Amino acid sequence: MTVYESDLPGVGKKHEVELDGGERLVIVTHNTGRREVFLRPDPDSDSEKLFELSDQLARQVGTLLEGAYFQPVRTEEIETRLGYDTVLNWVEVGEDSPIAGKTLAESDFRNETGASVIAVERGEEVFASPGGDTRIEAGDTLVVIGGKDACEEFEAYVEDA
Structure with a gap:
C-alpha cells in the first residue's frame, strides 16, 4: 500500500491511498478535525466526494476499521x-x-x-x-x-x- 501525504496550508493535511486498480482514496483532514473522504478513479480525473465526518466520528470509525473491537482473523503483527x-x-x-x-x-x-x-x-x-x-x-x-x-x-x- 502506498500513501501520499501533503500539507494544505491554512486547511490541514491530505492523504492519498493507492487502491487496487489504480483508484485513490483521498482523505482531507482539516485543522478543525473534520475529515472529507473522496474517491479519485484515476490520477488524471477529478475526485468525487464520498462523505464527511466530524473529528470524533472519524476517530470512532477509524477505531472500527482498525479492528479494535473485532478482528475476524488474527494477524501476525x-x-x-x-x-x-x-x-x-x-x-x-x-x-x-x-x-x-x-x-x-x-x-x-x-x-x-x-x-x-x-x-x-x-x-x-x-x-x-x-x-x-x-x-x-x-x-x-x-x-x-x-x-x-x-x-x-x-x-x-x-x-x-
Whole structure:
C-alpha cells in the first residue's frame, strides 16, 4: 500500500491511498478535525466526494476499521501509530517465552526497553492498567505503548528474555 501525504496550508493535511486498480482514496483532514473522504478513479480525473465526518466520528470509525473491537482473523503483527514515533502494539507471550510465569515487576519491561504494558488480554478477559503484581501467562497478549524502537525492543525482550 502506498500513501501520499501533503500539507494544505491554512486547511490541514491530505492523504492519498493507492487502491487496487489504480483508484485513490483521498482523505482531507482539516485543522478543525473534520475529515472529507473522496474517491479519485484515476490520477488524471477529478475526485468525487464520498462523505464527511466530524473529528470524533472519524476517530470512532477509524477505531472500527482498525479492528479494535473485532478482528475476524488474527494477524501476525498489530501496530497502531499514535503519533510520529509513538505506537500501540500487541505482543503475544509464547509457550516457550522465559517471561511466562513472571510478574510485570519481575520482568522489568519499562526499564529494559522503555515501553509500557497498558493492558493484558487473557482469553476473554482484559486487565487494563495492570499493576506490577500482574502475573504474565503463556498465551497472554500484552498491549504495549512506546516509541517504535522501544516496542520493537520489547517484542525481542519477550522472545529472548
